[in-house]
Amino acid sequence: MYACRRKDATGAGKVPQQKIAGRYELLEELSHGGMGDVWRGYDAVLDRPVAVKLIRQQAISSPQLAEEFAKRFRREARITARIQHAGVPQVYDAVLDDSLERLFLVMELVDGVPLSAYVQPGRPLPVAWAAAVAAQVATVLSHAHVVPAIHRDLKPGNILVARDGTVKVLDFGIAAILRTDVTKLTATGTPIGTYQYMSPEQVRGGRITPQTDLYALGCILHELLSGQLLFSADSEYVLMYQHVNADPTPLRELRADVPPALEELVLLLLRKAPESRPADIQDVYERLRPFLPPPGAAPAPAGAGPTGVPDPTGLFRNPYAPRSRAQAGPRVPGTDGQPPAPPAPAAVPGAFREEIKEAYAHSDALLEEERFAQAAEVLGEIIEPAARALGSESRQVLELRTQRAAIRLLGGDYRAALPEFDALADAYGRIHGPTSEHARACRAQAARCRAELGQVTEALAALQGILGVVRSVDGDVSEEAVELRRDIGMLMLAQGRAADAWHILEPLHEDLCVVYRPDDEMTAEIAEALALIRLDLDGSAS
Incomplete structure (x- = not known):
């Protein structure tokens, strides 16, 4: 769910022409994953961009599973929609096509950077950055687990850091929809999840609990702080064996400046038995709190963290900060302080x-x-x-x-x-x-x-200046002058300056009656405004 260029029409990424449910258009493919693809789409009814998650058709292995699948899909989509937290992209709609072989989740479109872009071999994150990411994920999970909704496939690829540093957890409910313990939707019968972050109980096909997400969070935190995966192997089966049997390497053996309490938390999250992990995600957050930057703290010096990605500590350093002031809006070539490009030839190819x-x-x-x-x-x-x-x-x-x-x-x-x-x-x-x-x-x-x-004062000053120019060029009753006079009078009225508005709108109404007609739409609008002004002034302006 992050911006990318439209792919060319040579094959991959080709834009489908059909609408989903008669309203959602697919515009460009944003990501391609094991469970499905994410497309940037458009909701033609509400006129807004959306993200559309397409689950692969092979997720359903036989027609007999379609009805059961449809029920589970709707139930899980509803559960996901109940997670009310800024860190979970909103679910707008859930659509199954007529064949019950393809499903679509229509969600909030988020502009951000996947957490996987933060993970650079040999370059671990600053402690505060890693703790800030984990703490934000923990707050999301605290809202999800009470629903209850368990993610089941938490990994860097499913975590997005928005441009303001807000961490978003993607794909809640997808693994649950496709899980094998009831529906056996995978052709091979292998458990749903990503092997590098899969808990021992998932590997064994055991009962999934909130502690399953805690284990995955431990894997992620270990990776962010060490710059390397918890376990690595050429074979997925070796990876699964390691999660069940191998001891994790303590972080301080890989990175000496990791605080002992943070190393202890990661080892606690990575315990093999779910009941040996923290009792709940709130406990994890409390243990992360000492490593978060306090309000008012300065950001890490340049170069301390990865470049070109949002800073996840900003929400803790500046809690409840107002939205940043608009800068220059969307970048337009030639308006970013650089000299404009040389004039192009007049002919357009x-x-x-x-x-x-x-x-x-x-x-x-x-x-x-x-x-x-x-x-x-x-x-x-x-x-x-x-x-x-x-x-x-x-x-x-x-x-x-x-x-x-x-x-x-x-x-x-x-x-x-x-x-x-x-x-x-x-x-x-x-x-x-x-x-x-x-x-x-x-x-x-x-x-x-x-x-x-x-910004009414600035707007009035600008409009009055433009009107002065227009009057000198085209007079007082040109279409441009009439619109400016109307806008100036209405703004004065909105400011409570009824007398000033009267002196602008009363002669404008007289001009409109002559140039247009008394029943013209703008003439009637000005007449109505003048009637309101008369009430405000108790007749003193008439």
């Missing part, structure tokens, strides 16, 4: 012209269905290659970016639209002049975004 045309057509079709987020995303997929081919400030690229920003504004995504409109206003200002029509339009749209985000 025929094939590329068709791709742009198709992107507009696809986006327009989505707009007809009010699927604003996906319509903007479709244009976004062509903007970067267009910028490379044609120049980041070519007419075609600026038009694409302007349309994407307008769609975001229309769909209510003001936070994403604002930096785009600001960047576009600057670009049009460089090309056509700061008071040009395109630059003015983008600055006005940016101001409208600011107003929607609560």
Whole structure:
């Protein structure tokens, strides 16, 4: 469930054309695993991106198991959906196709980095980083185990660290859906799980309990702190034998700076008998607490942890911190402080012209269905290659970016639209002049975004400045001037400045009655606002 480029259409990763349950589109494959594949998808009904987990067809070995499988699938999917925790991606839907041979879990799409990317041979994590990951996983398991839901396949590949450092545990319920103790869904009869992290009781086919997840967490914590797997062997059977019979190497023999209490906790988690492990995951969290950074602590110095991955300690160093301020929004070529690319030739290659045309057509079709987020995303997929081919400030690229920003504004995504409109206003200002029509339009749209985000004073100042330019160029009743006057008056009214709003809207209403008609939609809107102002002013403005 992490972002990646769309694969080409030569084979692997080819996008299926069908919709699931008539609403979920599969757009690109994100990961390919033993139990199934994860796709970035889109919910056409709610207009939002989703992750879709496809369970492999061979998970069902015979038609006779289909009905039993369907019952278990629905039950486990419901259990997973009951885990209410920020560290568990939400389950939105559970779909079995008509043949009962394929199943799909539709889930929250998370942008992050798999924990497996943190594990580098010979480069163990800082103690605080490893403890922060384990502690966050422990909080997730504490919510899951009370449901009760046991993960059964906890491993670095099923743990994601989001961009803000939040740890997400993926695939709850998948191993339970496919487990062999009742349904025997695997053709070979081997237990479900990943051998490097499989508990002794799983190897033996014994009863699964919350302590099974504790053993897997011990394997993960050992790996994060030592930089190597708990056990390694060429054969899966040797690995299984080691989990049942071999003693783990104490961490301090592999890394001298591991605190003795942390080594003791890992050895406790890795005990062969489930009842010998900690009584519950809450006990594990308490034992991890001394190794977590306290609130207000500075981050580890650069180079202490792996580069290019989120810091999992941030949630402990800055608990309940507000969301980070928006920086520049999505990166747009030519707007990241680097000089824009040289102007491209005026001619657009025929094939590329068709791709742009198709992107507009696809986006327009989505707009007809009010699927604003996906319509903007479709244009976004062509903007970067267009910028490379044609120049980041070519007419075609600026038009694409302007349309994407307008769609975001229309769909209510003001936070994403604002930096785009600001960047576009600057670009049009460089090309056509700061008071040009395109630059003015983008600055006005940016101001409208600011107003929607609560930055009303800044929005008013910007709109009044633009109106002054428009009046000097096109007069007071051009379409652009009328819209600006309306927006300024309405913002003043929203601020409680009824008298100021009256002085803007009353002459606007008179102009609209002349230029348009009294029954025009905007004329009626202004008339209604004036009626409200009269009530506020007790007739003093009339």
